[in-house]
Amino acid sequence: MSDQIMRKVEKPYLRDDIPDFKAGDTLKVSYKIIEGEKTRVQQYQGICIARDGSGTGATFTVRKIASGNIGVEQIFPLHSPLITNIEVLRRGRVRRAKLYFLRHKIGKAARIKELRTTKGKAKS
Amino acid sequence: MLGLLGKKIGMTTIFTEEGTEQPVTVIQAGPCTVIQVKTNEHDGYSSIQLGYDSIPPKLVNKPMMGHFKNAGVKPFRKLREFRLEELSKDLTPGKVLKVEDVFSEGDKIDLTGTSKGKGFSGVVKRFNFKGGPKSHGQKDKHRSAGSIGASSLPSRVFKGLKMPGHQGNKTITIKGLRILKIIPEDNLILVKGSVAGPRGSYLVIKKQFS
Numbered sequence: 433m434s435d436q437i438m439r440k441v442e443k444p445y446l447r448d449d450i451p452d453f454k455a456g457d458t459l460k461v462s463y464k465i466i467e468g469e470k471t472r473v474q475q476y477q478g479i480c481i482a483r484d485g486s487g488t489g490a491t492f493t494v495r496k497i498a499s500g501n502i503g504v505e506q507i508f509p510l511h512s513p514l515i516t517n518i519e520v521l522r523r524g525r526v527r528r529a530k531l532y533f534l535r536h537k538i539g540k541a542a543r544i545k546e547l548r549t550t551k552g553k554a555k556s
Numbered sequence: 557m558l559g560l561l562g563k564k565i566g567m568t569t570i571f572t573e574e575g576t577e578q579p580v581t582v583i584q585a586g587p588c589t590v591i592q593v594k595t596n597e598h599d600g601y602s603s604i605q606l607g608y609d610s611i612p613p614k615l616v617n618k619p620m621m622g623h624f625k626n627a628g629v630k631p632f633r634k635l636r637e638f639r640l641e642e643l644s645k646d647l648t649p650g651k652v653l654k655v656e657d658v659f660s661e662g663d664k665i666d667l668t669g670t671s672k673g674k675g676f677s678g679v680v681k682r683f684n685f686k687g688g689p690k691s692h693g694q695k696d697k698h699r700s701a702g703s704i705g706a707s708s709l710p711s712r713v714f715k716g717l718k719m720p721g722h723q724g725n726k727t728i729t730i731k732g733l734r735i736l737k738i739i740p741e742d743n744l745i746l747v748k749g750s751v752a753g754p755r756g757s758y759l760v761i762k763k764q765f766s
Contacts, residue, residue, distance in 0.1 A: 434565045434755060434756065437566075437582065437584070437742060437744065438568060438582060441568060441582050441739065441744065441746065445569075445570050445571050464575065466574070487568060488569045488570060488571070489568065509569075509571075509577055511571070512571060512575060513571055513575045514575035
């Protein structure tokens with residue numbers, strides 16, 4: 433009963449334009465930054481290492497190696513209206529849901545194999 | 557100061573128009589039925605008694621049933637009086653008050669509920685004491701309170717000293733919470749922040765003086 437009410441409350445805040453992606457995929461996230469009066473769109477590209485939560489509180493973590501070989505992770509609220517676009521650049525073949533082990537891998541070891549789909553049958 | 561009775565449904569996140577996340581508690585407020593109107597002339601003070609959450613008549617004892625019969629309403633689980641300085645004419649027994657009759661978006665409210673009971677708990681959990689050292693030969697004092705006072709002077713333990721005891725299951729009022737959104741069709745209000753008590757517990761919602 434209360435679960436139904438919660439779902440109903442959350443519904444108007446849930447976005448339906450989010451592409452299907454999971455941990456291991458390489459994403460390009462465009463999100464709005466508000467600086468006083470001005471707003472601009474910034475892009476952030478990296479590997480999604482985790483998806484967390486459910487409902488309006490769902491988040492995903494994107495990790496990239498910034499200049500100077502420093503690992504940077506950003507956690508985005510999945511349904512935030514500030515996210516203008518999520519583009520899936522590459523699908524990764526991974527065997528777990530949370531790729532926190534990537535934090536301890538450097539350089540070539542931190543690569544993820546691309547998910548190859550069988551001919552003619554593109555994975556949706 | 558009019559208010560309503562309600563039930564805590566749960567917590568979630570909503571987004572504002574600017575895109576920021578807001579933590580909200582979803583509360584089912586009302587609909588409440590006026591059961592009794594107390595007037596200055598008759599009772600010495602003026603208030604209305606509201607009922608919330610209707611129950612089958614077999615759960616109600618005879619004295620209470622008579623009280624509900626007088627008002628001409630079905631029985632309710634929770635009754636509560638709200639003091640009112642001025643009684644408006646349309647508040648008569650049997651009138652149903654809904655969320656939108658009492659509250660509007662942006663209102664500040666006080667929420668009273670019963671906190672989750674934690675049982676008999678020690679000082680580390682109850683008062684955030686640090687406990688004792690974890691190593692270096694320590695034994696039996698990892699979560700102890702330490703000293704509770706000096707020796708011969710004062711030869712007693714001061715009153716009100718923080719010691720282990722029952723925690724939770726107390727009436728807690730949180731003041732000044734803001735209503736971010738009202739959903740009239742489901743009698744829901746979304747309040748910024750958290751409220752005492754588990755999901756499904758009863759709450760008293762009072763409008764704050766503005």
